[in-house]
Amino acid sequence: MKRFFTSLVSMFLLVCSFAQQNGQEVLFTIDGVPTYTDEFLRVYNKNLDLVQDESQKDMKAYLELFITYKLKLRQAKELGLNEKRSYLQEFEGYRKQLAQSYMTDPKVTDKLLREAHQRIAKEVKAKHILVKVPQNASAQDTMAAFRKIKQLKKRLAKEDFDTLKKLLHDGKELFVEDLGYFSAFNMVYPFETMAYNTKAGEVSDPVRTSFGYHVIKVEDIRPSKGEVTVAHLMIRERPNDPNDTVKVQPAQERIKEIYGKLQQGETFESLVRRFSDDRNSAINGGKLPRMGSGRSSSQKFEEVAFSLEKTGDISQPFESQYGWHIVKLLEKHPVGTFDDMKAELEAKVKKDMRSRLIDQSLVERIKDRYKVKEDPKAVNAFTTMITDDFFEKKWKKPTDKDFLNKVLVSIEDKVIRYGDFASFLEKQQYNQRLKKGDSEMMIRSLLKDFLAKEYLAYYEANLEKENQEFAAIVAEYRDGLLLFDLMQTEIWEKAKSDSIGLQGYYEKNKGKYRWKKRADVEIASCTKQSFAKKVRKLLAKQKSIQQIKDEINEGALINVIFTSGTVEEGHQALPNGFKFTEEGVSRIYEEKDDFVIVRVKDILPESQKSLQEAKGRVVNDYQQYLESQWAEKLRQGRTIVVDEKVLSKLIATNN
Incomplete structure (x- = not known):
């Protein structure tokens, strides 16, 4: 709900927290606090095409809405809503989610997106053999797995696949599988890349993934189903x-x-x-x-x-x-053009291993952008501490304070210490993918991941300074959420809980909430006029729907179908223009595709809806009433001064 409301607020009035005040004219003041022309114009121009009410396109009318918006935000802050824990948590969640769109390297991202678009236009049919080997396996185990997959490549190229599967597949260390057809994003990225770079009918070179070594036999490449x-x-x-x-x-x-x-x-x-x-x-x-x-x-x-x-x-x-x-x-x-699919592909890339390539590129940019210093001795220092306890999930980080306080890396004025990485390692021992092997290789890999996260976190924390567009959108979310909480407190909850006020509003506006004429009906739709005549006679004889269907329908051949219940005039199943004038069976109406007869069993005249029957609409109308009253109250006691000369100049310039 908050996301939806914030979007509406953004469309309506937001983007107004970054007034460039240098040399700008003051459009209006509220209790002496100025709002500048550029802020108002930015909001007005952004939302001009989104406003459906033509009266709101009038700059003077829009200014009144903008002033009301400013008054609402001011009251929200005066009530302390911007300090509520729930508000701050929600805002931080929005900010973090939004930041992901700006945590990227445009050049690398574009290259990956275009590659993905080329691949998604095709589907690859393949079989593979996998020799499992942990990522941090010893050099000896890694070499043994590599030699084994090289031998299996020759067999996959020459021998019958089903026979190979029966002989070799154990589902533990060796996998021989028919993968069928797949496209981009269905397999881990290195595997996908090798599959798309192998011609139909050929067997690939070995490719290493997080699972181990693979060889892939590509059987067919066909266009995507789209x-x-x-x-x-x-x-x-x-x-x-x-x-x-x-x-x-x-x-x-x-x-x-x-x-x-x-x-x-x-x-x-x-x-x-x-x-x-x-x-x-x-x-x-x-x-x-x-x-x-x-x-x-x-x-x-x-x-x-x-x-x-x-x-x-x-x-x-x-x-x-x-x-x-x-x-x-x-x-x-x-398959769509690249431009048509770009947003969709970008979302998939962010969830895929490709995102690591983007992160790696961004990390290098960050290291160039900021003053960074890493301790080259850290890998050796931590490698000596990794024992079998780590793989048995019993490892504890060291307690030596001097060791823990050593500086692992500094990013400008931010310091990350050995103790931070030690805490990271303590959690990583529960990672099921880590197997006993080369400890130095494992530490290098984990340290690289840890530092990458720290670099990216620092960049994200300073995004407002790095990117003005991001800063503006963050402000939109911030004010939108604040306004949502204010409306929730001042209007929506009051309208729901104020039973006396709601009843009073309903009593004053009863004429808006009435039932149209209704009737309890049985509507028969027939395929041919001859069937409609028979059905009409049976309806007139007070035959039940089931009796009529049993007589008119012929097995699988459906000659009549019924709709029954209490409906208002104008219901979709009624003949066009049908009115409830009297009880009984109607004439046969010839519609576009069939013949329709209506049996009117009981007519319910227009009547007043009770508050309970009309509650949804009454609550909505009452909310709008309360908001209009509240908007007037917000102006009371406030000194609002609009510079008419500046406003006239804006109108003349933007017409």
Whole structure:
């Protein structure tokens, strides 16, 4: 909720904490505190295209909103909301998350993104053999594993794979596996790189990963499946209400009836509009956002969507964890251009081993940017302390204060000591990936990781000084969160908890909260007029829905489908323009794709909604009322002075 609200605030008024006051004119003051023209203009121009209310594009009107915003922030600080622990924690969380976007080397990142885009356009089919060996294995064990994988490369190139697997695969030290097709980001980066650099039909050279040594046999390289756009009709399973005498129709039975109507010539879009339980997509004919392979939350849905070959193809009914579906293929999309996919690729790179390459490059830049001094004796000092206890998870960091206080590295005025690295090592002994081996190699690797984190942490802590854009966005988040807490305290919670005030507001505005005319109905949709005539007669004879379906439907052939319940005029299943005038059976209405009859069982006239029935809307309206009253109260006792000459100049300059 806070993230969403902060985004709205950013769109509406934020970006206002970095007024460049040098030589800028004062636009207005609040109790003598100035706000400058550049700050206001930056906010106004940024949000001009985002404001949908045309009146707010008027600079004078927008200035009033901006002043109200400033007053709200001032009150939040006067109430001490900016010192609340929850606020500070939330702000720090936002800052840390945002900082990740700025902790990068643009050149290295761009190179990796373009490489990933080239690879993601293809899928590689491969098999491999892995000889496991720990990352910090001794030189002797590492060489033995390397010799073994060299021998296995020859066998993988010549011998039958299935036979090799039966002979060699043990699932512990030696793995012989068919990986099928994969694309970029599906394998660890060194493995992926070797696979994409090996031609189809060939066996790669050995490649080292965190798991050990691999050789890869590439069998095929094909274009990626890309993405698809599909539409769906969904029916959810609804439990029966024990207090309801009418049983709910099972979802599987209902979707089969709908599928029958589809086979009989009714359009997919029409059926979606009338019957789909996914109302968000139903208004667009069931259309869903573009979907890529491996990115759907339902594997079954994805399988069916990608199995459709031609535009317009429609699946048979199938079940997912969300309900029953019928899917229609609207369009197939090849892999997008680099510019189209850049943001998506960047997000994946940050979660992938590639991010280490970016971090390493950034670390080198940081070491060049700041005054850094490392102790070259640290590796030897710590290597001598690593005993078998470390691998048995019994190792304790030394207690010698002189040793712990030694300076490991200094970054400008920040000092990291031996004791800090010793604490890091104490935690690392529980890392399951660390196996007994070459202690010096392990210490070098861990020290490199530790120092990299310290360099990056220092850079992140000073990002506001290094990057003005980051500093401005951090200010947006800071003020947005503060305003959220203020609104929560002053408006939203009051509107929910003030039952007397809410009741009073409802009583004064009852006319806004009324039921339209409603009716308890049974709506029959038929594929042909001849069936509609039969259904109408049966409805007039007071036959039940099930009796009519048993008589009209012919096995798998669905000639009539029903919608029943209490509905308002204008409901999607009713004939266009149908009005509730009297009880009984209507005439046959010829709609676009079928013939519709309505049996009106009971008419409920327009009536007043109770507060409970209209509570959601009443609370929302009451919140808006409280906010408008509060905004007026904020100005009381404040001295607000707008420089009309400066404002006129701004209006003239920006028209």
